[in-house]
Amino acid sequence: MSQTPPPPLHLTAGRHTRPERTEGDLQHCLLCDRSRGGLCNGIDRDGLEALAHSSRRLILPPGSTMVEEGQSAESFFNITRGTVKLFKSLPDGRRQITGFADPGQFLGLSRSGLYAFGAETVDTVHACRFQRPQFEALLNDQPDLKRNLLAAVTDKLAEAQEQMLLLGRKTAREKVASFLLGRAQAEQTMLGDTPPDPTPVAPVPMTRVDIADYLGLTIETVSRTISALRREKLIASTENHSIRILLPEALRQIATGQTAI
Amino acid sequence: MSQTPPPPLHLTAGRHTRPERTEGDLQHCLLCDRSRGGLCNGIDRDGLEALAHSSRRLILPPGSTMVEEGQSAESFFNITRGTVKLFKSLPDGRRQITGFADPGQFLGLSRSGLYAFGAETVDTVHACRFQRPQFEALLNDQPDLKRNLLAAVTDKLAEAQEQMLLLGRKTAREKVASFLLGRAQAEQTMLGDTPPDPTPVAPVPMTRVDIADYLGLTIETVSRTISALRREKLIASTENHSIRILLPEALRQIATGQTAI
DNA sequence: GGAGTGTTTTGACATAAATCAATAACGGGG
DNA sequence: CCCCGTTATTGATTTATGTCAAAACACTCC
Numbered sequence: 001m002s003q004t005p006p007p008p009l010h011l012t013a014g015r016h017t018r019p020e021r022t023e024g025d026l027q028h029c030l031l032c033d034r035s036r037g038g039l040c041n042g043i044d045r046d047g048l049e050a051l052a053h054s055s056r057r058l059i060l061p062p063g064s065t066m067v068e069e070g071q072s073a074e075s076f077f078n079i080t081r082g083t084v085k086l087f088k089s090l091p092d093g094r095r096q097i098t099g100f101a102d103p104g105q106f107l108g109l110s111r112s113g114l115y116a117f118g119a120e121t122v123d124t125v126h127a128c129r130f131q132r133p134q135f136e137a138l139l140n141d142q143p144d145l146k147r148n149l150l151a152a153v154t155d156k157l158a159e160a161q162e163q164m165l166l167l168g169r170k171t172a173r174e175k176v177a178s179f180l181l182g183r184a185q186a187e188q189t190m191l192g193d194t195p196p197d198p199t200p201v202a203p204v205p206m207t208r209v210d211i212a213d214y215l216g217l218t219i220e221t222v223s224r225t226i227s228a229l230r231r232e233k234l235i236a237s238t239e240n241h242s243i244r245i246l247l248p249e250a251l252r253q254i255a256t257g258q259t260a261i
Numbered sequence: 262m263s264q265t266p267p268p269p270l271h272l273t274a275g276r277h278t279r280p281e282r283t284e285g286d287l288q289h290c291l292l293c294d295r296s297r298g299g300l301c302n303g304i305d306r307d308g309l310e311a312l313a314h315s316s317r318r319l320i321l322p323p324g325s326t327m328v329e330e331g332q333s334a335e336s337f338f339n340i341t342r343g344t345v346k347l348f349k350s351l352p353d354g355r356r357q358i359t360g361f362a363d364p365g366q367f368l369g370l371s372r373s374g375l376y377a378f379g380a381e382t383v384d385t386v387h388a389c390r391f392q393r394p395q396f397e398a399l400l401n402d403q404p405d406l407k408r409n410l411l412a413a414v415t416d417k418l419a420e421a422q423e424q425m426l427l428l429g430r431k432t433a434r435e436k437v438a439s440f441l442l443g444r445a446q447a448e449q450t451m452l453g454d455t456p457p458d459p460t461p462v463a464p465v466p467m468t469r470v471d472i473a474d475y476l477g478l479t480i481e482t483v484s485r486t487i488s489a490l491r492r493e494k495l496i497a498s499t500e501n502h503s504i505r506i507l508l509p510e511a512l513r514q515i516a517t518g519q520t521a522i
Numbered sequence: 523g524g525a526g527t528g529t530t531t532t533g534a535c536a537t538a539a540a541t542c543a544a545t546a547a548c549g550g551g552g
Numbered sequence: 553c554c555c556c557g558t559t560a561t562t563g564a565t566t567t568a569t570g571t572c573a574a575a576a577c578a579c580t581c582c
Contacts, residue, residue, distance in 0.1 A: 088426040090518045096426040109415045116419040139408075146407055147400075153414045154370045158377040160421035165349040165357040167428035168477030172569070208530065216429030218570055223531055257351045433539065469560060479540060484561055 039078065039106065039152060042144040050141070054134040060125045066107070067119035073110035076135045079103050082125030083205050086117050087213065097214040099159065100206070102186050106152065123205045167216045170257065175215040176225040177255035180204075180235065184245055202243045300339065300367065300413060303405040311402070315395040321386045327368070328380035334371035337396045340364050343386030344466050347378050348474065358475040360420065361467070363447050367413065384466045428477045431518065436476040437486040438516035441465075441496065445506055463504045 040048060055078075060066065066077060066084060077084075084101040098117060101107050107119055130138070139146050166178050183202035188194075204211070208219040215222065226243075229235045234251055236244045245251055253259045301309060316339075321327065327338060327345060338345075345362040359378060362368050368380055391399070400407050427439050444463035449455075465472070469480040476483065487504075490496045495512055497505045506512055514520045 086422075088422055090426070090430060092518050094430040094518065096429040098422040098425045109418070111412055111416045111419060117422055140404070143401070143404065143407070146404070146411065150407065150411045150414065151372055153411065153418060155372045157370070157414060157418050157421060158372060160418060160425065161347075161349055161359040161378055164359045164421065164424055164428055165351070167425055168357040168474075169351060169355040213429075219530080220532085220571080221569060224569095227531070257353050257355065468558095480560075481541080481562085482539060485539095488561070 038104065039145060039148045041148050043142055043148075047138075047142045047145070050138060051145075054138060055128040055130050058125075058127045058129055060121045060127065062121055062123050064121045064125070065118070066121065066125075066127070067115045067117065069115055069118045071115055073108060073113055073115045074132055076106065076108035076130040076132060077119075078106045078128045078130075080126045080128060083122040083203075084119050084125055084127075085122050085206065085210055085214075086119050088117050095213045096216065097210060099156070099163070100186075100214070103190055106149075109149075109153065122210065170255075172215075172217055172221050172225050173228070174255055174257055175217060176222060176229065177251045179211065179215055180229075180243055180245060181248070181251055181255055183243075184248070198248075200245050200248060201238060202245060204241050204243055299365065300406060300409045302409050304403055304409075308399075308403045308406070311399060312406075315399055316389040316391050319386075319388045319390055321382045321388065323382055323384050325382045325386070326379070327382065327386075327388070328376045328378065330376055330379045332376055334369060334374055334376045335393055337367065337369035337391040337393060338380075339367045339389045339391075341387045341389060344383040344464075345380050345386055345388075346383050346467065346471055346475075347380050349378050356474045357477065358471060360417070360424070361447075361475070364451055367410075370414065383471065431516075433476075433478055433482050433486050434489070435516055435518055436478060437472075437483060437490065438512045440472065440476055441490075441504055441506060442509070442512055442516055444504075445509070459509075461506050461509060462499060463506060464502065465504055466502050 040051065043051070057080075058077075060082075067073075067075075067086075069088065079101050081103055084107060085097050086099050086101060086107060087095050087097045089095045100122070101119075108115070110116060139149065166175055170178065180202045183204060184200040187203050188196065188200060206214075208222050211217075212219045212222045217225075226235070229251075230237065234245070234247050234254075236246055238244050250259075301312065304312070318341075319338075321343075328334075328336075328347075330349065340362050342364055345368060346358050347360050347362060347368060348356050348358045350356045361383070362380075369376070371377060400410065427436055431439065441463045444465060445461040448462060448464050449457070467475075469483050472478075473480045473483045478486075487496070490512075491498065495506070495508050495515075497507055499505045511520075
């Protein structure tokens with residue numbers, strides 16, 4: 001809703017740095033995030049203290065279960081480092097990853113009191129956990145927190161709608177192009193206001209299985225499609241689970257279906 | 262978020278009736294809804310007065326554009342009668358319907374100030390329109406409204422995740438079965454606390470094109486699949502754009518992929 | 523550093539759903 | 553009530569993506 005949210009209240013002086021380099025601040029379970037979606041924008045010192053005191057830091061190895069579908073929704077999490085996958089499953093094991101939560105994102109909201117989805121860490125994840133009753137209390141005491149959360153959920157809903165368009169109407173090629181651009185965008189958002197890279201890098205810490213389950217494809221199709229894009233010199237693999245986007249504009253054309261091939 | 266929301270505040274005495282039969286009350290742009298998602302739960306008389314005075318009733322013929330993707334988000338709507346389709350499109354015209362808004366549902370939230378989706382009436386729709394600034398003000402004055410809205414958006418997000426599972430991982434048959442059950446559920450929710458029908462009716466005011474765009478299929482596949490279900494006596498067409506579910510449990514098995522055929 | 527396990531890539535083939543095409547049913551206006 | 557445009561159904565065929573299979577690659581742990 002908030003069309004013009006108040007400027008973010010920075011806990012550290014000056015320009016924000018990458019999450020990895022703010023370890024000290026993370027002790028208070030920093031909820032501030034320079035990007036859209038920061039939950040603590042406009043919250044006063046006392047409020048931030050209250051937030052800090054109702055949360056506990058967690059460090060989770062890759063493949064940890066954070067949330068199980070159907071279980072009682074006891075916790076609300078804010079991710080400060082690493083990537084979490086959220087998913088829904090069918091009884092026979094088919095799985096749809098509904099999104100990846102990167103640093104600055106939250107997870108754990110529930111209407112019914114039961115989690116409607118599962119969540120598992122992709123890599124090593126640092127997160128802050130709030131117990132539900134305490135978080136509800138904070139929400140009532142801090143109108144700005146409630147408002148920021150509403151804005152953040154509204155954002156997630158828009159993202160979900162975009163993903164529905166992808167799942168229902170895009171080809172494999174368009175899906176993969178969209179995914180890579182989305183990952184590069186997430187990285188850009190996390191980096192903060194740095195100059196835009198003409199050949200941005202998409203961090204891909206997840207396996208082909210996860211990508212396939214996110215795009216509604218099989219691992220073979222994902223692999224083949226990435227290979228094709230590489231062969232066409234639109235992208236290039238870099239070290240440690242990243243893909244460099246050599247021609248972002250061309251990829252964007254593909255992602256939005258504006259290309260014949 | 263609200264695990265145990267306050268009981269709904271009924272504007273009419275006694276048990277709620279169908280939206281169609283509460284024309285008188287709708288003059289105040291009734292935001293109350295007996296089902297989950299009611300926006301005015303717990304709001305006091307003064308608050309309801311304020312809500313009523315900031316909204317205008319609209320009656321829209323079928324096929325009216327309520328919201329255009331990319332346009333400035335000036336209004337927030339609450340549907341009181343009829344069905345609205347929300348969708349996203351690709352430049353070449355491919356379209357994904359991301360949801361249908363039935364009576365009691367809202368639409369028009371935006372984070373960026375621009376609508377991220379389009380919305381068009383399916384049949385004749387009665388809605389209440391709030392101007393954005395006034396609605397924002399109401400939101401700030403009425404903590405319960407903000408909380409209810411957060412709960413409602415959280416609900417929509419869960420729905421979106423369910424739809425992503427459908428779009429990414431279900432077969433045509435499973436998609437159509439899920440759709441019919443969802444429609445029947447929506448009708449049940451709208452009817453309020455009436456005894457559950459052993460052969461519920463799914464209202465289907467939308468065309469095959471809309472169903473196809475909602476399920477990520479073509480109209481031919483939708484038609485063939487409905488025909489097959491009818492041939493198998495799992496469903497039966499009734500009068501005026503409705504489908505009766507003859508074997509809800511069997512259909513549920515199909516919808517969740519728990520059937521070999 | 524090499525065995526061993528898991529992941530990714532590539533290839534050959536199968537199939538669910540799309541596309542193309544024709545007919546049938548519906549529904550609103552004269 | 554019947555015509556005519558729209559929408560839905562059914563059929564024949566194609567195709568994008570899935571499935572099955574095998575090879576290549578990349579870690580990890582002795």
